[in-house]
Amino acid sequence: MTKLLKTILFISFLLLPQIAQSNISSNQFDESISIENPGAELWRNVRQRDGIFEGTSQSQSTDANFLINITGEAWRQYRMLDLIPKAGIALLVSLIGVLLFRVIRGNILLEAGRSGIKILRFSTSQRVIHWVTAILFIILSLTGLLLLFGRSFLIPMMGAEAFSYFAVGAKFLHDYLGPAFAVSLVLLFIFFIKGNMPSLKQDLAWLAKGGGMLGRHASADRYNAGEKGWFWIAAFVGGAIVVSGFVLDFPIFGQSRETMELFHVIHTIAATLIVIASIGHIYMGTIAMDGTFEVMKTGYCDSNWAKEHHDLWYEKQLAAGKVPAQKTPTKSS
Numbered sequence: 001m002t003k004l005l006k007t008i009l010f011i012s013f014l015l016l017p018q019i020a021q022s023n024i025s026s027n028q029f030d031e032s033i034s035i036e037n038p039g040a041e042l043w044r045n046v047r048q049r050d051g052i053f054e055g056t057s058q059s060q061s062t063d064a065n066f067l068i069n070i071t072g073e074a075w076r077q078y079r080m081l082d083l084i085p086k087a088g089i090a091l092l093v094s095l096i097g098v099l100l101f102r103v104i105r106g107n108i109l110l111e112a113g114r115s116g117i118k119i120l121r122f123s124t125s126q127r128v129i130h131w132v133t134a135i136l137f138i139i140l141s142l143t144g145l146l147l148l149f150g151r152s153f154l155i156p157m158m159g160a161e162a163f164s165y166f167a168v169g170a171k172f173l174h175d176y177l178g179p180a181f182a183v184s185l186v187l188l189f190i191f192f193i194k195g196n197m198p199s200l201k202q203d204l205a206w207l208a209k210g211g212g213m214l215g216r217h218a219s220a221d222r223y224n225a226g227e228k229g230w231f232w233i234a235a236f237v238g239g240a241i242v243v244s245g246f247v248l249d250f251p252i253f254g255q256s257r258e259t260m261e262l263f264h265v266i267h268t269i270a271a272t273l274i275v276i277a278s279i280g281h282i283y284m285g286t287i288a289m290d291g292t293f294e295v296m297k298t299g300y301c302d303s304n305w306a307k308e309h310h311d312l313w314y315e316k317q318l319a320a321g322k323v324p325a326q327k328t329p330t331k332s333s
């Protein structure tokens with residue numbers, strides 16, 4: 001008898017989930033049964049900031065009386081569905097643009113080759129400030145891009161847990177190096193503004209000739225219109241990144257969540273723009289133009305490089321007696 005009872009109990013235990021499931025399915029669409037969630041009205045009020053929760057918090061901080069930030073969901077949706085995909089497309093298009101330019105134009109060589117005569121173009125302090133800014137910029141760009149696109153690209157590749165280590169590290173570097181970049185950007189502005197002021201006639205003539213890419217030589221002074229454009233993008237867009245970054249980095253000045261959401265969007269758009277512009281600058285400053293990288297590396301440019309890319313500046317250096325008459329001895333010669 002006990003054995004029979006045990007068997008019945010065991011079978012009913014096995015069948016229990018099926019019985020429960022059939023009960024759930026039969027009740028699921030029975031609209032006549034209406035169970036009012038006692039918390040629904042409460043949370044509706046909270047979501048709509050219906051007054052009842054205002055002024056009840058002990059905390060004096062901004063937004064402390066609101067349990068739910070209803071604009072947060074709108075911001076999240078915009079970030080995930082609009083901002084990130086558009087930023088990704090813009091970056092991809094600019095990379096393809098640089099690649100096409102490379103395929104069409106190839107290496108831009110010095111027509112007259114190198115003279116071996118070196119002219120001083122950048123002081124040591126200018127080069128130090130340039131490279132400190134560049135290194136900080138690259139770290140901030142890479143960590144920023146990881147925070148922006150990591151979820152979509154890295155989580156499927158490495159899993160959420162491994163990604164979380166990268167994300168925490170990236171956020172740490174990004175948060176702490178941002179203020180250092182702000183300081184270096186101000187110094188860069190001060191040390192490079194000379195020569196970067198617009199001179200409309202010259203700059204428009206340079207642009208009309210496509211910067212010399214269309215076959216005709218384009219005259220330029222110390223900096224050409226393209227370089228000036230980069231300088232002012234770095235100053236203004238970089239400035240917007242720095243200001244918005246401070247609003248996000250230090251949420252202790254009474255800024256509301258809405259303010260931070262707005263500045264987050266400004267930060268992301270400005271960062272995307274400057275990264276796009278920097279792709280052009282880095283390409284032109286490294287593999288595109290023969291003899292350009294060594295200028296920022298050593299501080300000196302070849303006199304033929306100066307004649308071909310900055311002829312007006314070269315003339316001024318010549319007139320000021322700053323162009324040596326002979327080849328500058330190198331380590332190998």
Ligand code: HEM
Pocket residue numbers: 121130133134137138188192196223226227228230231234238278281282285286292293294295296
């Ligand atoms: C790996 C990254 C970078 C490389 C390889 C690079 C390379 C160069 C080179 C070779 C020059 C000399 C051009 C000439 O003599 O005419 C230059 C100039 C300059 N770079 Fe960079 N750069 C980098 C990143 C940056 C960044 C991140 C900034 C600012 C945020 C910057 C700002 C400038 C400025 C202001 C000049 C002077 C020319 C001008 O005013 O446009 N660079 N760079």
